[in-house]
Every structure is written in C-alpha cells, then in structure tokens.
Amino acid sequence: ENSDEAYRPNFHFTPEKNWMNDPNGMFYLDGTYHLYFQYYPDDNVWGPMHWGHATSKDMITWEEQEIALFPDEKGYIFSGSAVVDKDNASGFGEDGKTPVVAIFTYHEPKGAEKGEKDYQSQAIAYSLDKGMTWTKYKGNPVLPNPGIENFRDPKVTWDKEHKQWLMALATTEKTLFYTSQDLKEWKKVSEFGQGNGAHDGVWECPDFFPMQVEGTGETKWVLIQSLNPGGYNGGSGTQYFVGDFDGTTFTPEENMTNLEEKHDYWIDFGRDNYAGVTWANVPEEDGRKLFLGWMSNWLYAQEVPTETWRSAMTIARELKLIKEDGQYLVTSQPVEELQKFRSEPVRKSTLSASKDLKLIDTSAIDLSKAEVKFSISGLEEDGNYHFTLSNEQGEKFVVNYDHSEQKFSMDRSKAGANDFSDKFSGTPSTAPRITASNSMEVHMLLDKTSMELFIDNGKTVITEIFFSEQPWDTFSVGSEEKDFMVDSFEAYELNFNKQ
Numbered sequence: 134e135n136s137d138e139a140y141r142p143n144f145h146f147t148p149e150k151n152w153m154n155d156p157n158g159m160f161y162l163d164g165t166y167h168l169y170f171q172y173y174p175d176d177n178v179w180g181p182m183h184w185g186h187a188t189s190k191d192m193i194t195w196e197e198q199e200i201a202l203f204p205d206e207k208g209y210i211f212s213g214s215a216v217v218d219k220d221n222a223s224g225f226g227e228d229g230k231t232p233v234v235a236i237f238t239y240h241e242p243k244g245a246e247k248g249e250k251d252y253q254s255q256a257i258a259y260s261l262d263k264g265m266t267w268t269k270y271k272g273n274p275v276l277p278n279p280g281i282e283n284f285r286d287p288k289v290t291w292d293k294e295h296k297q298w299l300m301a302l303a304t305t306e307k308t309l310f311y312t313s314q315d316l317k318e319w320k321k322v323s324e325f326g327q328g329n330g331a332h333d334g335v336w337e338c339p340d341f342f343p344m345q346v347e348g349t350g351e352t353k354w355v356l357i358q359s360l361n362p363g364g365y366n367g368g369s370g371t372q373y374f375v376g377d378f379d380g381t382t383f384t385p386e387e388n389m390t391n392l393e394e395k396h397d398y399w400i401d402f403g404r405d406n407y408a409g410v411t412w413a414n415v416p417e418e419d420g421r422k423l424f425l426g427w428m429s430n431w432l433y434a435q436e437v438p439t440e441t442w443r444s445a446m447t448i449a450r451e452l453k454l455i456k457e458d459g460q461y462l463v464t465s466q467p468v469e470e471l472q473k474f475r476s477e478p479v480r481k482s483t484l485s486a487s488k489d490l491k492l493i494d495t496s497a498i499d500l501s502k503a504e505v506k507f508s509i510s511g512l513e514e515d516g517n518y519h520f521t522l523s524n525e526q527g528e529k530f531v532v533n534y535d536h537s538e539q540k541f542s543m544d545r546s547k548a549g550a551n552d553f554s555d556k557f558s559g560t561p562s563t564a565p566r567i568t569a570s571n572s573m574e575v576h577m578l579l580d581k582t583s584m585e586l587f588i589d590n591g592k593t594v595i596t597e598i599f600f601s602e603q604p605w606d607t608f609s610v611g612s613e614e615k616d617f618m619v620d621s622f623e624a625y626e627l628n629f630n631k632q
C-alpha cells in the first residue's frame with residue numbers, strides 16, 4: 134500500500150484502483166476533455182474489459198468518473214473511439230441533444246478460447262449527456278466479423294474533405310478502412326500496410342487523420358499504427374506513415390512505400406508509450422492534433438511493482454507534421470497547458486561542461502515533478518554524452534548519446550526495482566537521433582516514475598518508466614572525452630495543488 138502510493142505519479146493520469154491499459158474514445162466537448170480507458174475494476178491485471186472514464190479541463194489534471202461501458206453477453210469492451218455527431222447522422226439525438234457516439238470492439242472470450250476466428254466485431258453506443266452515461270445500440274454489432282482473427286480497435290473520424298465517417302481498423306498485418314454516412318452501416322473501401330513497416334507482432338489501435346504541414350498550406354494524411362510485439366525496442370510500439378488519401382485509398386509517400394522492419398518513423402522510441410491516439414472534436418479555431426498514450430508495455434505491464442493500481446498515461450502531447458530535407462516527420466511536444474503549472478524558473482547562463490556537470494540538485498527543484506530544458510552546442514563528431522538522474526542511494530537512470538552513430542541509449546538497470554521482469558531493463562533501449570545537427574535541444578519531463586524526453590523540438594521522443602526506491606536528487610550531463618557547452622538551461626518545478 135505504502136510503496137504503491139510512493140510510485141503513483143504526481144501529474145500523469147492513473148486510475149484510483151486496479152488495472153488500466155489503452156486510452157479510448159477521447160473527445161473534447163464544451164470545455165471538457167474526455168479520456169476513456171481499457172479498465173478492469175476487479176483486479177490489478179488485465180481481465181474482462183470495461184471503459185473507465187476521466188475528465189479534464191486542461192488534459193493535465195484529471196478527475197476519474199464512473200465506469201462508462203460494462204462488458205455484457207456479447208463480450209468484453211475492447212478499445213475504440215468516440216465522435217461528436219453534431220448533425221445527428223446516427224439518429225440517436227433526442228430533444229435537440231447532440232449524441233456522442235462511441236465505436237468499440239466486442240471481444241467474445243469464449244469464441245477466442247475455442248480457437249474460433251470471428252470473436253471480435255465492432256459495435257456502437259451513444260450518450261445524450263455529453264459522455265457521462267451511455268446506451269448500447271440494439272442493432273449491435275454494426276460491423277460483424279468477416280472471418281478475420283484480430284479485427285479490432287476502430288478509430289472513427291469525420292472526414293470533412295470527403296464528407297464521410299471514416300474508420301481505421303486494425304487486423305494482424307494491415308489497417309482496413311471503412312466509410313459510413315450514419316455510423317451504423319459500414320462499407321470497406323481499402324486496406325493498407327501488408328509487407329510495409331514493422332510487422333513482428335499484431336497491428337492494433339490505428340489512428341488516421343489529415344494534418345497541415347507546418348509553415349505551408351499543404352495537407353497530408355497521417356496513419357498511426359501501433360503493434361505488439363515488434364516495437365522499436367521490442368514489445369509494444371507505435372509507428373506512423375505519411376501520405377495522401379483520396380477518400381478511398383491511402384497512398385504513402387515514396388520513401389514510406391516499402392519501409393523495412395527497423396525504420397525511423399515512430400511516434401515514440403521509448404519502451405513506454407503504446408496504443409496512443411488523438412482527441413476527436415477539437416475545435417477548428419484550436420486546430421491542434423492532441424495525442425496521449427498508455428505509458429507501459431505489454432512485456433511487463435502486469436508485473437510492475439504497484440499492487441492497488443497499475444499503469445499511467447503519458448502526458449498529453451501536441452503532434453505536428455513537418456517537412457525536412459524532403460521528408461515528412463511527425464513531432465510531439467507536451468501540450469502548452471502544462472506550462473501554467475510551472476513555478477519560477479531556475480535559469481543558468483552558458484556553462485562549460487566536461488566529465489560531469491551537476492545541473493540540478495534537490496535544493497533547487499523537486500525532480501519528481503519537473504520540466505528541464507537545455508541545449509548542447511558543439512557536439513563533437515566522435516563525442517559521447519550522458520544525461521544522468523541519480524540519488525544518494527546510488528540509483529541512476531542514464532541516457533547516453535553517441536554522436537558518431539547519432540544514437541541514444543537508455544539504461545534503467547540501476548534505476549530502482551526491476552526484478553519483477555527480466556524484460557524490463559535487461560538491455561538498454563535505443564533511439565535514433567532524427568537530425569544530424571551538432572547542437573541539440575533537450576526537453577525533459579519528470580514525474581515520480583517516468584521520464585519523457587522530447588529531443589530537437591520533438592523529433593526524437595523517448596518515454597520510459599522506472600521504479601526508483603528513492604526520488605532523484607541530482608541531474609547531471611557530461612562527456613568522458615570532450616568539453617562542450619550547455620546553453621539556455623531552464624528548469625521548473627511543476628505544482629499541481631488544485632487552484
């Protein structure tokens with residue numbers, strides 16, 4: 134009980150009790166962001182899935198609500214999405230109330246156990262009180278199983294350009310696209326992805342939407358596609374593809390038509406960001422693409438050393454699409470709403486660093502709720518740089534950057550409890566640096582049990598959890614071989630006392 138609360142994040146969403154995995158059904162309406170999630174209220178491991186529910190005004194501070202969807206005789210309630218049906222295309226609206234429609238997968242456990250193939254189908258439910266209570270549609274399933282094993286995680290969006298509801302659905306080795314006018318009748322229009330990209334596992338939890346390329350009037354479509362196992366560092370991971378969509382077919386960019394198994398297009402390279410998708414119905418005036426993922430990995434999620442609750446979500450992030458050297462990249466940054474929780478900054482002017490430069494110790498900032506930003510200039514061709522979180526107990530989490538290889542590696546083998554699974558820290562994870570520049574910007578977000586690194590304005594993102602026995606008291610940077618410069622250092626303690 135005690136250590137459980139010691140591991141509970143200060144500002145990342147966790148369920149009060151028991152098991153959580155994927156974010157589901159995220160939508161915004163009238164000032165409130167909704168987050169539903171795969172939830173098993175009766176145990177601290179995966180089980181018959183419900184949709185739990187939480188709400189927020191800022192995507193940072195969350196309030197858990199009543200369970201939104203319960204399993205029934207048709208099956209468990211697996212992952213899916215929700216849309217705000219403004220024009221009442223579904224016909225669920227009554228007395229002028231706007232229906233919110235959830236589209237989810239029914240998973241029929243007995244069929245799955247018997248080794249049948251058709252145990253997953255798509256179903257809908259609607260809410261007339263802005264997402265607080267839900268009614269399942271009597272005509273479910275709306276998309277019966279056509280004989281495909283692993284047929285799940287519908288992500289529906291309103292495709293404004295082609296005036297249709299558009300569903301991306303995952304199967305083992307590809308994404309299927311369906312369209313509808315009323316959210317009840319679905320027609321398959323195309324599929325994508327077989328033989329392209331990472332496939333060392335089952336494709337799950339897709340998302341598909343248009344984005345404007347930063348600084349241009351150009352629009353491209355982005356397909357986010359999680360898979361498990363087979364992620365960048367094994368286990369769970371989320372890759373993406375960029376291309377064009379004509380209302381029927383998704384055509385990836387030339388350089389993404391034939392991606393290798395090990396490619397560089399990942400929403401996050403760390404081990405702990407899975408099944409992430411974007412919020413529906415964000416107002417056009419806002420225009421942001423807002424994303425959040427499950428901050429764990431199926432390799433060890435059910436064994437991590439908390440008992441009364443399990444798993445947190447990542448910080449909410451803004452995705453951007455940029456074009457650099459002729460290629461499209463999806464970047465992420467923490468949502469700007471986080472900034473209002475910053476205390477007075479601790480700033481340092483240009484510093485010359487060598488072996489080990491202490492940038493923060495606890496007297497300055499509580500590293501269990503902190504944002505740290507700095508840049509390094511003059512990276513040497515063959516330089517190796519490290520960023521280290523440590524404490525007096527000798528625990529440490531080390532991120533190394535090898536500039537000759539342009540590669541990060543993350544070692545959490547001494548960062549606290551890890552004996553619960555040999556998959557957790559047996560080998561360091563790695564991440565490519567996406568740009569070759571010899572100066573680097575680092576933006577780090579720290580909670581009690583997680584580190585989120587947004588490098589080079591979010592081109593390389595690394596999210597990893599840890600279970601240190603004691604809080605970090607020091608953050609340092611260094612290089613064994615060379616001197617280098619640390620510029621524009623600033624750090625903030627984040628304070629979440631309810632205003």
Ligand code: FRU
Pocket residue numbers: 154155171182211212238285286337338408
């Ligand atoms: C991804 C996933 C989904 C599925 C859900 C079940 O983590 O396996 O594909 O809908 O979890 O909880």
